[in-house]
Amino acid sequence: MADILERIQNPLARSITSALMGASAATIVVGGLLGFAPLEGRKHRLSTYATLLGAGAGALFGVTVKPTPAKGRSTPQAVAELKTLSSSWTGWRNFVVIRKVPESREITSFYLKPQDGQSIPGFVPGQFLTIQLDIPGQARPVIRTYSLSDYAEHPDYYRFSIKREGAPRGQDVPPGIASNFMHDHIQEGAIIPAKPPAGKFVLDVSSDRPAVLISNGVGITPMISMAKAAIAQNPKRLVWFLHGARDGSFHAFQEAALAIAPNIPNFHVHYRYSRPRPEDDGGYQDTGYVDIDLVKSLVAPALQQRSDSADAEYFLCGSPSFMDSLRSGLAAWGVSENDVHFESFSKPRPKATAEATATVADGAVAAGGAVATAEVVFAQSGKTATWSAGDGTLLEFAEEQGLEPAFSCRAGICLTCMCRLEAGEVAYEEPPTGTPDEGSVLICVSKPGTSKVVLDL
DSSP states (O other): OHHHHHTOOOHHHHHHHHHHHHHHHHHHHHHHHHOSSOOOHHHHHHHHHHHHHHHHHHHHHHHHOOOOOOOOOOHHHHHHHHHHHTTTOOSOEEEEEEEEEEOSSSEEEEEEEETTOOOOOOOOTTOEEEEEEOOTTOSSOEEEEEEBOOOOSSOSSEEEEEEOOOOOTTSOOOOOHHHHHHHHHOOTTOEEEEOOOBOSOOOOTTOOSOEEEEEEGGGHHHHHHHHHHHHHHOTTSOEEEEEEESSGGGOTTHHHHHHSSTTOTTEEEEEEESSOOGGGTTSOSEESOOOHHHHHHHHHHHHHHOSSOOOOEEEEESOHHHHHHHHHHHHHHTOOGGGEEEEOSSOOOOOOGGGHHHHSOTTSBOTTOOOSEEEEEETTTTEEEEEEGGGOSHHHHHHHTTOOOOOSSSSSSSOTTEEEEEESOEEESSOOSSOOOTTEEETTSEEEOSSEEEEOO
């Protein structure tokens, strides 16, 4: 009986169930003692009193039973479950832009619903959407990945929020092609092909561990999704939401984050502006940049008061220098690397080459690193060419051969370049952030690892 009750999380339901079980047991016992013939007078009253007494005792017992804590899914389990959920949608699917909403001076949100009117799968907070844009003047479709910036357990739309990227200072590089096209030319009613949500930078919403969400600039987008999900699924979870912006005009979702859980004391929001304006007064907590000293001053006191553990998970999203600084600071503070999760659609900081063999699909990676030369066969196109060390990655080599494989980040993160490896092995100079499907490789960060490699291109 106890093991059954321990699995019931709701205390009222647990008490009622226990009461019914107690009443049933008392009725059976008394029935056995008095006989199951029709009862009269004192026997009938005795049976009724016994049933009520059993129900009362059962209810009290149900209250005292402590439920077994619900077992949360691990992050890989959550991703795997949603990968199965979205398995019916493969490749590109057309979506309609139903809303376009400016969020700040630089960031605009786009709300998408499927053109076919069918349902869409849920996603793990922190995942991104891959979209395809036909931009005039571009030789082929432009593919980009954007973090999903909203959350619902059963969504009927997807939302991503894009920063308008200007030209880098001091470099002869044009402004962001995709971001400026989205801001200037994509309006409500536009059709955008998209692939299912993907990505491993995710928050396990069923976990009880404290979560520290730290961002700057457009890095706030996946944090909104994570914060909403964490509080919706586990309101008792300790969550910090720390964000840095130049001033209020550059701060997207300022009110949205505050509105997630205004009456929940374990959800803490802290905004820090580097150059606040007079009109920003009251809209932020202090001045400067979000750094490790701020994190420690806000998080450490609360963690030290916890009786069970002083650990937490840290999620970082923002500019590369911002994340490098925080990762170094967290490591110096004693936070395990396994508890620090980060995302940036640019080249990650290098790690030891040896790690590559342990982080990608078995059978696809050469333990000895890249070879000096290799025969590369592109099966679909029927081309064969000799690769040498100066030819760069397999993506770069394929482009040199006149092929046009899909790509986006060119940093081993977004999985857009994932390709089936039909024969041979590849080598990664550093472990990719994204993990390809079994039997597939990310050609944007890999080189031949055997004398012959056959790719499904």
